[in-house]
Amino acid sequence: MQDKMKAVLKAEAAPGATIALVDIPKVGPRDVLVQVKAASICGTDMHIYEWDAWAQSRMQVPRIFGHEFAGEIVEVGKDVTELVPGDFVAAETHITCGHCYQCQTGQAHVCRNVQILGIDRDGAFAEYIAIPEKVAWKTGKEIDHMVASIQEPFGNAVHATFAGEIAQMTVAVFGCGPIGLWAVGLARTSGASTIFAIEPNAMRLDIAAKMGADYVLNPREVDPVQNILAVTDGLGVDVVLEMSGHPQAIRQGFKALRNGGRVSLLGLPSRMVELDLANDIIFKGATVLGISGRRIFDTWYRTRRILETGQLDLKQVITHTLPFDQIQEAMEIMKSGNCGKIVLTM
Amino acid sequence: MQDKMKAVLKAEAAPGATIALVDIPKVGPRDVLVQVKAASICGTDMHIYEWDAWAQSRMQVPRIFGHEFAGEIVEVGKDVTELVPGDFVAAETHITCGHCYQCQTGQAHVCRNVQILGIDRDGAFAEYIAIPEKVAWKTGKEIDHMVASIQEPFGNAVHATFAGEIAQMTVAVFGCGPIGLWAVGLARTSGASTIFAIEPNAMRLDIAAKMGADYVLNPREVDPVQNILAVTDGLGVDVVLEMSGHPQAIRQGFKALRNGGRVSLLGLPSRMVELDLANDIIFKGATVLGISGRRIFDTWYRTRRILETGQLDLKQVITHTLPFDQIQEAMEIMKSGNCGKIVLTM
């Protein structure tokens, strides 16, 4: 095997990225080396690419970024016990410490000492990546690499949607990026009664309708709260899945929620958000759940079963596929918002 | 029986209240007439007395206010089946409709059509009050009227505290008005491990210590977040009981919460509150519960059992007792903040 590989490198503390030739990572005793076959782009990757305030405060350079991926194991460390070269894997991208209170009590998804692939250590926009065996998630060979790659963000949707009851519930999904779109699909295939999708981008609304939304609402054209209240006889929805991170959408979500309803907050606001706590949470007796990452590995098992049964076609959300050295073009498409999920192939 | 009674009347849309002679209320077929023996003062009553923005927007005058009370039944309507004259009762002050989705699915505490005693209809600062049988809560004759009266606000503490696990949990109570003080006591008698009480008023902090707080923190003197993190080895607390409604305290509560922890929000902010949703709820995987009123009647049964077993002495929180025509003096004491619960006797 050669010892150099191509990678998307954040070489300097500045916007952009370069395709560089770097060393193939070394494999520690409990690591596996994966030849990356597909890697999808997360909103986080765009923040890193654009080098915004968050990225500046959070990351060190140089760093290979990207964290949603799938590929084939080509080498295993000497203490690896469950995997062998040739296995196909994706990865839980949150490398948890295993020792903190959260890790030891079934809440590893909020580990206090988490390291994230592509942020705290080198990531997946590269020909190879080394990861601890314990975060490698074996994936059936019948699963397309592109689909295997998007299991990670899809897992966010699974985590948010099933954090409470969904069957027979009325559901409003605010924000129809890929995670929101999958959430629409999951609600549909899991027996939700009425599904509202709220999103300003027309292309994404179209996909939301295909994923099964009963009502697609463009908040630039209609008032989503009024629409939801009208359809639900003034009651409001049982469940809000907040996938946008936009302050206005978050507030609308709370206004559209019924008394006693549940909100899963997943979309990340980039600044403080003003909320009417008295009317929207306290008097409503609302349950608000912060959703971070994926439950380890409960969410992954659920994801596996969704793929195996074929109850939901995850690919409906993939709108663009590009070779990985066209990262710049991919970022431009993403910035436009006229896309679902974008997958890079190696 | 005479047909007039004394009552604390909000006669005009202006600050203050008068002691007026008014008609004794008529009893409908499913109502009971209660001779009030004790009535305690809620923060809401002060808002009404002072006629602040909230009161102006919410209430019609003339209105007898006051809603926390206990007394003896002196008359029952013809369709009343469970109660008889001579019974001692307190009352659930939220008169629920019985027909909405929430009422019909075990969530009557967030009834869509709730009417509140002392706000939407005449209240309890009076010699007599008529209430529907269904909200009357029979209370043992061995229970002091003052204690019977405070069951209602105490129920708020019960609801907030037991909305999630409390045994062996570390707990921070922000805001030590009467409800916060009882919450400290409940956490203590229910096996909480470490209890922090955060409150700027020295007198209230003293009561908090008597109720069992391990750490009493004055946020004007120390940083409660730093203190809590130091005591919990940087982990934060498992449970925050937010009883203050102050934006700063709410934000501190979230900062002091451990990843995966639970917040019960009960204190009512009087305006919009800015929150760092990304760091304090989403990345933390927090569970935030809006707490309104009392679970009907689950909370009341719990309250009854706490009184019967004597596991917590509710009276420790009562600091002042006044005749009910000294409402003005009572309001002055309350405004000063140098008090726990104030009870009026008839």
Added chain:
Amino acid sequence: MQDKMKAVLKAEAAPGATIALVDIPKVGPRDVLVQVKAASICGTDMHIYEWDAWAQSRMQVPRIFGHEFAGEIVEVGKDVTELVPGDFVAAETHITCGHCYQCQTGQAHVCRNVQILGIDRDGAFAEYIAIPEKVAWKTGKEIDHMVASIQEPFGNAVHATFAGEIAQMTVAVFGCGPIGLWAVGLARTSGASTIFAIEPNAMRLDIAAKMGADYVLNPREVDPVQNILAVTDGLGVDVVLEMSGHPQAIRQGFKALRNGGRVSLLGLPSRMVELDLANDIIFKGATVLGISGRRIFDTWYRTRRILETGQLDLKQVITHTLPFDQIQEAMEIMKSGNCGKIVLTM
């Protein structure tokens, strides 16, 4: 209106039933009189018809039996507030007391003082039935009376299925009478991954396959436990829905359950059942839920939404429709087991 009506009467403490002419029931102040349009037959009705040990110990004669029904209101008592003549209704057949601990804490489905239609008071196999307004469940006029009638037993399936998680779960339904068959359908439309239906009757197994079972297992031909373990790689199923009441099936259900799984017990055994508690519940860390009736009215709202969205066609389970005076023929069919739900029309 005439004052006599035809009814299926259990006139004597002996097997069988007669079609008799009896008084049309009087309407109390809070009752509604319903002209029955359709009434379906429950297993309980067959116990009554055959006058088995349970029926002898539980019922007084004379009694009109039958409790699953739908019809049109023709008269309302003077204190009825929500319904009017002309409304179409079905009924929650458990008339709860409203005053016991369970009724007052959201657990009315296990009311201590429940009265059951068709057992403790006259039932629905008649031209008219009087019921308290509070158990009448308004049903859309677009809903077929036969479907409206089966909402009650279908509600049992809803209650049992959604008493825990179902999306992405592997599920085994033991016993495919009507309730089991609907449970198969509910699991399918709510995102279950793999569904096993276990039932000795071939006709019912065929319907189970139509309702969406992945595996239909006849326990007279194959060992269901071995089959389930083989398909699940030895893990067992996440969820067992026990709808048979047969001791052998109950034991098989526990053997087929994975460690940490959930069992909803709904089928009623007619005698004591021997269980291997140590291996099948304790070491497994199983959760076993007794399922009785329907959650009042949470289950009914869910049922309404299932009907409104059309996500499941309840009629697939109806195999026979007969005029109500052919009760004897209906009972013969039922005894044969070669049927799904049998509905009587008036």
Added chain:
Amino acid sequence: MQDKMKAVLKAEAAPGATIALVDIPKVGPRDVLVQVKAASICGTDMHIYEWDAWAQSRMQVPRIFGHEFAGEIVEVGKDVTELVPGDFVAAETHITCGHCYQCQTGQAHVCRNVQILGIDRDGAFAEYIAIPEKVAWKTGKEIDHMVASIQEPFGNAVHATFAGEIAQMTVAVFGCGPIGLWAVGLARTSGASTIFAIEPNAMRLDIAAKMGADYVLNPREVDPVQNILAVTDGLGVDVVLEMSGHPQAIRQGFKALRNGGRVSLLGLPSRMVELDLANDIIFKGATVLGISGRRIFDTWYRTRRILETGQLDLKQVITHTLPFDQIQEAMEIMKSGNCGKIVLTM
């Protein structure tokens, strides 16, 4: 260090045990070697000692048995990262595989491939024991070794008691061996309202009263079901903690349970148990929870906090302390039933 140690050895497939001189265990790369300071005796150890049917079917000889212990680390394997010689530890005695569905989804206490100390591999009735680092539970040096040793069985009580709500609940503990006695104490310090202890042994009933039981009932003298129903106005208890494993007590527990109540089953019956599923679980809408081991490591954290706060004095349940070579005497005492927990010291 010497290379031989004394140990209680089950040398042959026959009743009894011998004190033998055996090799000190070797330490694997991820193991720690613990010098045992105290080891307490479990009911399981008596089954092994007596070589009953269960032991014959489950164990291989020769085997050092015993699994509840505490001691000091004297050696660590080369890959051990969190512990060092000199640390005091107790141990989770269920060595879980880490790879099965249960281990990967927060349910390791019901791991499919569990190995148990003192049964599947050599145990703790010895001068030294080697255990994987991952099951070693660091214990404060201020904790008495005897108390540190009993954390494991005490954890069973913690798991059973807190598997559902306990504050303000009425609780019946059937069977007052050590685990039952601790459960009484936990219910008391966690706000239970009324606690019933049911146990035929007078000495144990005395300890139950000291632990805080309100009613101690000897089933040889009174009918516990009638007593519980009388005290609870016919309602029954909210929670049954079944710690006896006796079929009759299990049935009584179900009869004493209120509709909608919760049963934690922990005591292990030695044979099949006949239950009235229809009346005692299904019509009651009961929740029955199988309790096995301890939640890993949620239960251990709770236990640590109970020890640290001193809210419950675990030592009240220790009735006998003997040097470990008096295992035979210890077993005789245990057989008599006139004891709480027996601890061996090294």
